[in-house]
Amino acid sequence: MLYPLSYEGGRPGGRPGPAPSDTGISIQGADAYYAHGMAAAATALSNHAVQFPDVASTRFYVGALAKLSVLQYFVAETAVIGAWAGRGPYSRRDGLISDLGAVACGGFDGRDVCSPAHLLMNASFVVQGLGMAVGALLLGSVLLCTAARPRLTPGPARRARGAAAAVRSLTFAAGAGTVLVGLVPEDAGSVWHLVGAVAYFAGGAVALLLLGSLWFRQTPLGWLILACGVVSFGALVTGAVTGLHVPEPGTLERLMGYPITIGVGAAGLVVAQRVRQERAARRVHLVQEAQKAGHRSSAAGSSKAGKVPAREPEADHR
Numbered sequence: 001m002l003y004p005l006s007y008e009g010g011r012p013g014g015r016p017g018p019a020p021s022d023t024g025i026s027i028q029g030a031d032a033y034y035a036h037g038m039a040a041a042a043t044a045l046s047n048h049a050v051q052f053p054d055v056a057s058t059r060f061y062v063g064a065l066a067k068l069s070v071l072q073y074f075v076a077e078t079a080v081i082g083a084w085a086g087r088g089p090y091s092r093r094d095g096l097i098s099d100l101g102a103v104a105c106g107g108f109d110g111r112d113v114c115s116p117a118h119l120l121m122n123a124s125f126v127v128q129g130l131g132m133a134v135g136a137l138l139l140g141s142v143l144l145c146t147a148a149r150p151r152l153t154p155g156p157a158r159r160a161r162g163a164a165a166a167v168r169s170l171t172f173a174a175g176a177g178t179v180l181v182g183l184v185p186e187d188a189g190s191v192w193h194l195v196g197a198v199a200y201f202a203g204g205a206v207a208l209l210l211l212g213s214l215w216f217r218q219t220p221l222g223w224l225i226l227a228c229g230v231v232s233f234g235a236l237v238t239g240a241v242t243g244l245h246v247p248e249p250g251t252l253e254r255l256m257g258y259p260i261t262i263g264v265g266a267a268g269l270v271v272a273q274r275v276r277q278e279r280a281a282r283r284v285h286l287v288q289e290a291q292k293a294g295h296r297s298s299a300a301g302s303s304k305a306g307k308v309p310a311r312e313p314e315a316d317h318r
Helices: 032-048 058-082 097-101 118-138 141-146 158-183 192-215 220-242 249-306
Strands: 106-108 111-113
Touching: 058 097, 058 118, 058 249, 097 118, 097 158, 097 249, 118 158, 118 249, 141 158, 141 192, 158 192, 192 220, 192 249, 220 249
Parallel strands: none
Antiparallel strands: 106 111
């Protein structure tokens, strides 16, 4: 509980008596001012105070694991590249990521495409998107403001909470975009594949920029998240200007996408570590409380055993 106001009554300057009603400093006074001060205190608390979430809850732990699950993408991509059956070997420098999820073999947009393991690649896209979306839904704005803090401090400012809410919305949009990419391959002849890709790259990059700005002074991984956002956003702008018509389009696209996956996974790691630390601290606290209760019970038992019953006065037989 926060106590930003003073409980000492009196006028400014040390003069006795209730403070004037326009000061709003003390909540101790007489008659109508007492109620006015109490209302002012409640208003101040409601405007500036915020309750910390239950960091050790299962909901936040599941949300953190959901974000960590996006890292499976790198394993899936490596396996799909290994199964590539095009005329030449697949190159991360030249080949676009969506080529790995193309259903048919043949020429597509001037590129030779043949990915027998396209189902695995598209499933990985969907899993990655669901992990981002579920993480955005389960990890609240206040948690994102406080998850990287080494200890509890007064509630986050309204601006920080607004940035955290934007992070959640953008991460959810990026996740939904990745799901679209997996459900609608590039050779399906639908514009939704492009819409999903743009949502993923743009939403993910901006979300990391905002989250990194919130965390860069609170955890070393905050710098990594911010750097991922900068690299991804810079590559996104370059890709938008050039239309990916560069000597190594695959490299440029991966500079747009890889940092998002790494940054989201790092964010999940930060939250997961905080949840585990909070749970460990609670277990220690419970053990200490149980030990104290045992000591109190033992002390009470010893006190009762050590009492000597009072002797009754002897009767006078004279």
